[in-house]
Amino acid sequence: MQIDRAAILDVLGKITEPDLKNDLVSLNLIESLELDGAHIRLSVRISNPALHARKRMQEAIEFNLRRVFGQQLQISCQIQGLDAESRSARRKILPDVKHIIAIASGKGGVGKSTITANLAGGLAKKGYKVGIVDADIHGPSMPTMFDLVGARPKMTDVNGQSLIAPIESNGIQILSIGFFTSQDDAVVWRGPMASKALTQLFTDAHWGELDFLLVDLPPGTSDIHLSLMQTVPLDGVVIVSTPQEVALADARRGIQMFRLDSFKVPIVGIVENMAYFTPAELPENKYYIFGRDGARNLAQGMQVPFLGSIPLVQGVCEAGDAGRPAVFQQNTQTTKAFDELVHNFETELNAILAMRK
Numbered sequence: 001m002q003i004d005r006a007a008i009l010d011v012l013g014k015i016t017e018p019d020l021k022n023d024l025v026s027l028n029l030i031e032s033l034e035l036d037g038a039h040i041r042l043s044v045r046i047s048n049p050a051l052h053a054r055k056r057m058q059e060a061i062e063f064n065l066r067r068v069f070g071q072q073l074q075i076s077c078q079i080q081g082l083d084a085e086s087r088s089a090r091r092k093i094l095p096d097v098k099h100i101i102a103i104a105s106g107k108g109g110v111g112k113s114t115i116t117a118n119l120a121g122g123l124a125k126k127g128y129k130v131g132i133v134d135a136d137i138h139g140p141s142m143p144t145m146f147d148l149v150g151a152r153p154k155m156t157d158v159n160g161q162s163l164i165a166p167i168e169s170n171g172i173q174i175l176s177i178g179f180f181t182s183q184d185d186a187v188v189w190r191g192p193m194a195s196k197a198l199t200q201l202f203t204d205a206h207w208g209e210l211d212f213l214l215v216d217l218p219p220g221t222s223d224i225h226l227s228l229m230q231t232v233p234l235d236g237v238v239i240v241s242t243p244q245e246v247a248l249a250d251a252r253r254g255i256q257m258f259r260l261d262s263f264k265v266p267i268v269g270i271v272e273n274m275a276y277f278t279p280a281e282l283p284e285n286k287y288y289i290f291g292r293d294g295a296r297n298l299a300q301g302m303q304v305p306f307l308g309s310i311p312l313v314q315g316v317c318e319a320g321d322a323g324r325p326a327v328f329q330q331n332t333q334t335t336k337a338f339d340e341l342v343h344n345f346e347t348e349l350n351a352i353l354a355m356r357k
Helices: 006-012 053-068 084-090 112-125 193-204 223-231 245-258 293-303 314-322 331-357
Strands: 030-036 039-046 074-081 098-106 130-134 154-158 162-165 167-168 173-175 210-216 236-241 267-277 306-312
Touching: 006 030, 006 039, 006 053, 039 053, 053 306, 098 112, 098 193, 098 223, 098 331, 112 130, 112 210, 112 223, 112 236, 112 267, 112 314, 112 331, 130 193, 173 210, 193 223, 223 306, 236 293, 236 331, 267 293, 267 331, 293 306, 306 314, 306 331
Parallel strands: 039 074, 098 210, 098 236, 130 173, 130 210, 236 267, 267 306
Antiparallel strands: 030 039, 154 162, 167 173
């Protein structure tokens, strides 16, 4: 068969972009196409920039082109993720949710889930409609933090479609991987399987109208993060770190990931958790056992807002274990810290949204 541009596009027009549910040509995802004898050079954009997704698309393109034009065909194929503007234009998910915010950390154990739960609680206290997606697949914490261990979501019918109904606690709508597994079972899933399960918490759930949907991400920078950022149109991300250097180094990498050209997710700010220890018997004393002002200095150095410092106090842990986040307590040092965090979060997010107008 003669190789020409029209024939190549005919083949590419039969390859479906798996997330956008249409072919590469109809979606205008072919960025460049050059033909030099029996050598084809092309550049293609896809929705999911994760390595496994790009590899699968490359294999599909090469297989179909060689099947039609012969195995001797030379193919130089570059696969990239969609840029932020194109992704936003093509993606229509959760239209009734005003703001989708990820809570992330480069390192585990810094209290990311605690910050998520209390930020959600603080926003709910101010009258906002709030939801949480617990996307920390290997260590889901929200069932414990909101006294929902053993709870199982029900299905609801929405316009003839059966969708997962989030579970409400303290006025907050919640879905967690922990609702679908036993508390004592280890979740051992490969990246694509985990990504698909988490995607269903957004696409197969009935969230309804929300002011904020907070996404408690797993620690680190992995395929799960890439897949979620391509599936969900994030309005911003909050980075959580402790003051110690080992956590700050990972937080830097997390910030750089969200700043990649293929994502360009605005950094709402950095929260310093476990900033200092104050014993109950000495409420005016502060002991900086993990270092002092590490996250504040990181925020300044990377030119992102600093949202606040949360103390290391026993009450935060006890409140989480009891299933009612500390932000709901009355007039404590911790409550004031979380209320300040919520105020700063609102201020910085509003500034980001104002710049988009």
